[in-house]
Amino acid sequence: MIDSIEKRMLKEITGLHDIPQGAFSLRKDGESAQVSSTANIEIRPKKDKPGIDVIVKPGTKGESVHVPVVITATGIDDMVYNTFDIGENADVVIVAGCGIHNPGGEKTQHDGIHNFIVRKGARLRYVEKHYGEGEGTGERILNPMTDLIIEEGATAELEMVQIRGVDSTKRDTQAKVYKNAHLVITERLLTHGKQFAESNVTVELLGENSTVQLLSRTVAQDNSRQVFYPRVIGKNKCRGHVECDSIIMGEAVVRSIPEIAAHHEDAQLVHEAAIGKIAGEQIIKLMTLGLSAREAEETILQGFLK
Amino acid sequence: MLEVKNATYTVEEEGETTTILRDINLTLEDGKFYVITGPNGGGKSSLAKIIMGIYPVTSGKILFNGKDITTSDVTERARMGIGFAFQQPPRFKGITVGELLYLSAGESKRGRGCNFLFDVGLCPKSYIDREVSSSLSGGELKRIEIATLMNRKLDIAIFDEPEAGIDLWSFSKLTETFRRMHERSKTTIVIISHQERIMEMADEIILVADGQIQQKGDKDIILPNIYRDCNYTKNCLERIENVDR
Numbered sequence: 001m002i003d004s005i006e007k008r009m010l011k012e013i014t015g016l017h018d019i020p021q022g023a024f025s026l027r028k029d030g031e032s033a034q035v036s037s038t039a040n041i042e043i044r045p046k047k048d049k050p051g052i053d054v055i056v057k058p059g060t061k062g063e064s065v066h067v068p069v070v071i072t073a074t075g076i077d078d079m080v081y082n083t084f085d086i087g088e089n090a091d092v093v094i095v096a097g098c099g100i101h102n103p104g105g106e107k108t109q110h111d112g113i114h115n116f117i118v119r120k121g122a123r124l125r126y127v128e129k130h131y132g133e134g135e136g137t138g139e140r141i142l143n144p145m146t147d148l149i150i151e152e153g154a155t156a157e158l159e160m161v162q163i164r165g166v167d168s169t170k171r172d173t174q175a176k177v178y179k180n181a182h183l184v185i186t187e188r189l190l191t192h193g194k195q196f197a198e199s200n201v202t203v204e205l206l207g208e209n210s211t212v213q214l215l216s217r218t219v220a221q222d223n224s225r226q227v228f229y230p231r232v233i234g235k236n237k238c239r240g241h242v243e244c245d246s247i248i249m250g251e252a253v254v255r256s257i258p259e260i261a262a263h264h265e266d267a268q269l270v271h272e273a274a275i276g277k278i279a280g281e282q283i284i285k286l287m288t289l290g291l292s293a294r295e296a297e298e299t300i301l302q303g304f305l306k
Numbered sequence: 307m308l309e310v311k312n313a314t315y316t317v318e319e320e321g322e323t324t325t326i327l328r329d330i331n332l333t334l335e336d337g338k339f340y341v342i343t344g345p346n347g348g349g350k351s352s353l354a355k356i357i358m359g360i361y362p363v364t365s366g367k368i369l370f371n372g373k374d375i376t377t378s379d380v381t382e383r384a385r386m387g388i389g390f391a392f393q394q395p396p397r398f399k400g401i402t403v404g405e406l407l408y409l410s411a412g413e414s415k416r417g418r419g420c421n422f423l424f425d426v427g428l429c430p431k432s433y434i435d436r437e438v439s440s441s442l443s444g445g446e447l448k449r450i451e452i453a454t455l456m457n458r459k460l461d462i463a464i465f466d467e468p469e470a471g472i473d474l475w476s477f478s479k480l481t482e483t484f485r486r487m488h489e490r491s492k493t494t495i496v497i498i499s500h501q502e503r504i505m506e507m508a509d510e511i512i513l514v515a516d517g518q519i520q521q522k523g524d525k526d527i528i529l530p531n532i533y534r535d536c537n538y539t540k541n542c543l544e545r546i547e548n549v550d551r
């Protein structure tokens with residue numbers, strides 16, 4: 001059973017109103033609370049450490065898996081290891097996400113270590129949303145580590161979203177992309193107050209005709225700080241595109257350090273990074289349509305982070 | 307009716323004062339079609355922007371239907387029924403054409419905005435979900451900008467060089483749209499333009515140069531002057547040559 005706070009958190013991070021049908025794992029306050037498998041997708045708790053193995057049978061199509069983490073207590077320090085094995089030619093959506101409601105004065109932290117293997121010809125869409133709230137003064141901290149292997153002809157799309165609420169986050173993502181395989185990582189981030197966010201992504205394009213797109217759009221407000229370090233290394237005939245785009249406001253600090261490295265003559269790698277405030281003309285244009293300055297700013301940020 | 311009275315607009319840059327507009331007196335009557343023309347840098351866009359409230363007047367007054375709106379901000383003037391389509395419209399990452407039209411329509415329905423895309427020569431189906439970002443060409447952006455005004459219920463609509471960057475075919479469609487707008491609505495239309503075909507549609511022409519209104523009056527009186535006025539043409543050519551060099 002989950003209570004109303006937990007329901008709200010669940011909705012924030014997964015869009016679900018309640019425990020769904022199908023493959024599902026809920027982790028609550030540092031412990032596994034509920035696990036259910038389906039004929040094609042097996043979820044089993046790890047024996048040697050906290051966490052789960054999610055095994056998707058080859059050829060599974062159109063199914064989704066929800067693996068949310070919800071923490072509603074203060075002073076929790078949770079560390080979890082999850083392994084996702086996406087069988088050959090499967091096509092699935094995994095919705096992860098972590099919501100912290102910290103009611104007290106102690107820090108609450110969740111560190112997830114995720115390993116993905118996307119097997120030959122499979123397609124994975126992975127959505128991970130971070131959400132934080134709570135009346136307490138305790139910090140809300142999330143440090144995910146993600147490791148991906150994308151086999152021949154497979155495709156993985158990762159969508160990582162964190163809009164407000166998380167005080168400190170350090171995200172490490174590593175991927176190896178093989179022949180004819182594709183990876184797209186989209187990041188959306190908004191920090192405010194004194195929040196801190198760091199994202200390090202390293203992608204190795206190992207196979208012929210492998211591709212990657214790393215796209216981040218972020219907004220840093222108030223006194224928050226953000227650091228991005230996306231790296232793409234091309235070791236074969238491949239294409240890579242890195243695009244970091246940030247809006248800076250108030251006293252915030254944003255550092256964006258994209259790196260591309262080619263080890264092959266036919267590696268085509270591009271990076272673009274831009275940081276700037278909202279253009280005055282954008283606000284004025286929306287004001288000429290009858291929006292107030294505040295509404296205009298809100299509309300611009302919402303669109304940018306969509 | 308909109309009145310600009312003794313308006314001056316100056317800017318300060320590095321301790322120096324530059325006068326952009328001086329002694330502007332202008333009355334725009336309801337339902338009329340005006341074209342503002344004149345050389346580049348003459349102050350046409352600035353004049354439009356003081357009417358919209360984007361630039362503040364340094365001295366003088368602006369009245370709208372008798373009410374003093376000199377200190378009203380852009381939002382307030384927009385809500386009163388004044389509209390302005392930018393010469394160089396801004397782009398918005400993540401905001402689609404459909405969303406922008408939806409915002410511009412205010413209370414009224416979204417569906418209408420799509421029809422206005424037809425009027426500016428764009429197929430709604432292929433544009434409605436596109437981002438108003440750098441993926442659009444200059445001409446496409448301009449036409450969407452124009453549609454954001456068509457979409458609003460306005461007392462005064464000011465278009466700043468709407469023809470710029472637009473191909474001939476779309477231009478025909480556009481002039482037709484302005485003509486229809488003039489015939490069917492009570493909106494006062496003000497178009498900043500150099501195009502003969504647009505000037506020919508006007509009730510009145512306003513010639514702006516060197517930050518002042520040089521001439522204003524009936525199209526049939528002003529247009530021949532403009533075509534004949536070697537000073538204006540010569541000035542124009544000299545300026546263009548200067549730019550080229």
Ligand SMILES: Nc1ncnc2c1ncn2[C@@H]1O[C@H](COP(=O)(O)OP(=O)(O)O)[C@@H](O)[C@H]1O
Nearest residue numbers: 317324326344345346347348349350351352353
């Ligand atoms: N905000 C500003 N600061 C400084 N100079 C300006 C500003 N706005 C306009 N100007 C100058 O005022 C003059 C008139 O500009 P503008 O109104 O854009 O002319 P037009 O639209 O007729 O080409 C130009 O010389 C331009 O450089």
Ligand SMILES: [Mg+2]
Nearest residue numbers: 350351352393
């Ligand atoms: Mg101009």
